[in-house]
Amino acid sequence: MDNSYKIKVQNVTKEYDLYKSQAEKLRAFFSLRNSTVPHFWSLMGISLEVKSGETLGLIGVNGSGKSTLSNIISGIIPQTTGEVEVRGDTSIIAIGAGLRGNLTGLENIRLKALMQGLTNPEIDALMDDIVSFADIGDFLYQPVKSYSSGMKSRLGFSIAVHVNPDILIIDEALSVGDDTFYQKCVDKIAEFKDEGKTIVFVSHSLKQIEILCDRVAWIHYGTLKELGATKDVVKHYREFTKWFKGQTKAEKKHFQRQMKANQKSFDIDAYQQQVTEERQQAEPNDSNVAAEVKKSFYGSVISEKMSWGNRILTLAVGVLFVLTCLVNVSGHSLGDVLQHPSNIVHPETVLHDANKTSAVK
Numbered sequence: 001m002d003n004s005y006k007i008k009v010q011n012v013t014k015e016y017d018l019y020k021s022q023a024e025k026l027r028a029f030f031s032l033r034n035s036t037v038p039h040f041w042s043l044m045g046i047s048l049e050v051k052s053g054e055t056l057g058l059i060g061v062n063g064s065g066k067s068t069l070s071n072i073i074s075g076i077i078p079q080t081t082g083e084v085e086v087r088g089d090t091s092i093i094a095i096g097a098g099l100r101g102n103l104t105g106l107e108n109i110r111l112k113a114l115m116q117g118l119t120n121p122e123i124d125a126l127m128d129d130i131v132s133f134a135d136i137g138d139f140l141y142q143p144v145k146s147y148s149s150g151m152k153s154r155l156g157f158s159i160a161v162h163v164n165p166d167i168l169i170i171d172e173a174l175s176v177g178d179d180t181f182y183q184k185c186v187d188k189i190a191e192f193k194d195e196g197k198t199i200v201f202v203s204h205s206l207k208q209i210e211i212l213c214d215r216v217a218w219i220h221y222g223t224l225k226e227l228g229a230t231k232d233v234v235k236h237y238r239e240f241t242k243w244f245k246g247q248t249k250a251e252k253k254h255f256q257r258q259m260k261a262n263q264k265s266f267d268i269d270a271y272q273q274q275v276t277e278e279r280q281q282a283e284p285n286d287s288n289v290a291a292e293v294k295k296s297f298y299g300s301v302i303s304e305k306m307s308w309g310n311r312i313l314t315l316a317v318g319v320l321f322v323l324t325c326l327v328n329v330s331g332h333s334l335g336d337v338l339q340h341p342s343n344i345v346h347p348e349t350v351l352h353d354a355n356k357t358s359a360v361k
């Protein structure tokens with residue numbers, strides 16, 4: 001087994017259906033025809049590895065797919081295609097990630113730590129450290145929904161770094177804290193690095209990226225534009241942002257529209273074909289390449305879309321449920337409801353019929 005990496009992401013894509021309303025989503029679910037709802041590919045085939053003990057930075061303009069990728073790595077959302085291998089426990093720190101708004105800070109600490117596999121005595125032993133690092137005073141006893149984003153970030157950061165994960169995923173959590181807290185976080189991250197832990201660090205602050213990251217991945221409108229040494233990738237990214245800022249307003253809009261249009265028209269089958277052909281060229285003697293690529297695309301993916309079999313089953317269960325409710329409410333037998341459904345709507349007819357029957361008797 002190759003032990004050099006902690007995280008491996010291969011040919012990962014993420015597709016979203018852009019429904020305009022819940023009703024449209026429901027219509028598409030039961031529609032026999034192919035849905036005409038537009039699709040958007042937030043990620044269009046990302047492959048990268050994060051080595052053990054490495055800090056990898058993720059940079060890119062707003063909406064480029066950094067959070068989507070870090071959420072897929074953390075297991076918060078599933079990928080549409082591709083393989084994700086994570087060796088070890090991950091702890092994600094995003095502003096408020098995984099915090100329950102109706103629970104207090106204290107309750108959230110216990111819940112998140114339990115979810116991370118800690119026992120109650122272990123949590124009791126850690127509680128003072130978590131509380132003192134978060135430093136949010138009496139807000140600890142208030143529901144998290146009343147917190148500012150800075151407070152959520154403090155609490156989330158404190159929990160995540162104290163539950164001792166192998167892999168830490170930090171998504172923009174440092175951008176909202178004040179200077180003192182920011183420095184405390186940077187020191188804690190440095191401590192993690194010294195302990196040889198693996199970190200994925202998402203940030204718009206190139207300064208933070210330069211200080212903390214060994215390598216950087218530049219995510220550009222759903223694609224991996226560049227992966228390499230921090231100073232090289234940051235330099236190229238700065239050149240891009242400088243070029244972009246130099247464009248007129250209309251040119252900027254045109255560029256962004258073009259990029260988004262590419263993400264809407266992305267063809268997953270063509271991408272799979274391209275990966276297959278590349279592999280076939282690299283390994284001409286392997287006759288199994290097409291099947292292997294297919295497996296690597298769809299083998300480890302839990303489909304978010306229901307198969308037709310499941311849809312029919314769901315519909316049948318739904319109909320049965322409604323019938324059962326009607327039987328209960330109307331007082332008729334199931335056989336009667338099935339034979340004379342109108343009896344439920346016009347109960348007097350049944351009453352009338354029943355009276356007639358007893359009169360004859």
Ligand SMILES: Nc1ncnc2c1ncn2[C@@H]1O[C@H](COP(=O)(O)OP(=O)(O)OP(=O)(O)O)[C@@H](O)[C@H]1O
Nearest residue numbers: 016017040042060061062063064065066067068069
């Ligand atoms: N649930 C969703 N439904 C539809 N589109 C989504 C959804 N979540 C994210 N997206 C789209 O996917 C793209 C990538 O979003 P993501 O949040 O990963 O970008 P980002 O690089 O983290 O952005 P930022 O720097 O602003 O945080 C965006 O265009 C976003 O609008």
